[in-house]
Amino acid sequence: MDDSRNETPLERADRNFAELLQELRVLQTGVQILFAFLLTLAFTPRFPELDPVQRSVYLVTLLLAVSAAVLFTAPAAVHRVLFRRGVKKLIVDVSSRLAGYGMAVLALALSGSVLLIADVVLGRTGGIVAGCGVLGGCALLWAAMPWRLRGRTPNGHGRDSP
Incomplete structure (x- = not known):
C-alpha cells in the first residue's frame, strides 16, 4: 500500500497507465499534425525546387515523424496484446520507455522540420541555426x-x- 495515496500496487499501475495515456494523447496530436504537414509538402509546386540536401532533410524528417507516431501508438498495441494477463506494471514500464523514445524522435522530427523550412526561407546557415535552436x-x-x-x-x- 502507498500511504500517501492509499492505493494498492495494481491501482498505482492503473493510475500510472491512465496518466501515460493522457500524455500520449497530447503528443500524438502534435505528431499527427506534423506528419500531415510533411506529407503535403511533397505535393506543393515548390517541392521540385528543393536541392538534394533539402530533399534529404525532408525524407529523414518524414521518417522521424512516422517513427514518433509508431512509438507513441505502440503502448496501445502492448496493452492490447498483454491485456488481462496480470502484467499491468510491465505494460506501464514498457509503455513509458516507448513514450520516452518517442519524445526523443519527435524532438529530432521537429528540429528537422524547422531546419527544412528555415533553410528554404533563410538559407542553409539560418536553417541549421533554427533547427539546432x-x-x-x-x-x-x-x-x-x-x-x-x-x-x-x-x-x-x-x-x-513511481
Whole structure:
C-alpha cells in the first residue's frame, strides 16, 4: 500500500497507465499534425525546387515523424496484446520507455522540420541555426528541466511516483 495515496500496487499501475495515456494523447496530436504537414509538402509546386540536401532533410524528417507516431501508438498495441494477463506494471514500464523514445524522435522530427523550412526561407546557415535552436529547446524543456526538478524532490521522485 502507498500511504500517501492509499492505493494498492495494481491501482498505482492503473493510475500510472491512465496518466501515460493522457500524455500520449497530447503528443500524438502534435505528431499527427506534423506528419500531415510533411506529407503535403511533397505535393506543393515548390517541392521540385528543393536541392538534394533539402530533399534529404525532408525524407529523414518524414521518417522521424512516422517513427514518433509508431512509438507513441505502440503502448496501445502492448496493452492490447498483454491485456488481462496480470502484467499491468510491465505494460506501464514498457509503455513509458516507448513514450520516452518517442519524445526523443519527435524532438529530432521537429528540429528537422524547422531546419527544412528555415533553410528554404533563410538559407542553409539560418536553417541549421533554427533547427539546432529547436533541438536545444526540446532538450532543455523535455529533458534537462524535468531531470533537474526530479533531483529536487525527496529520494529523486515525487509523491505521485513511481
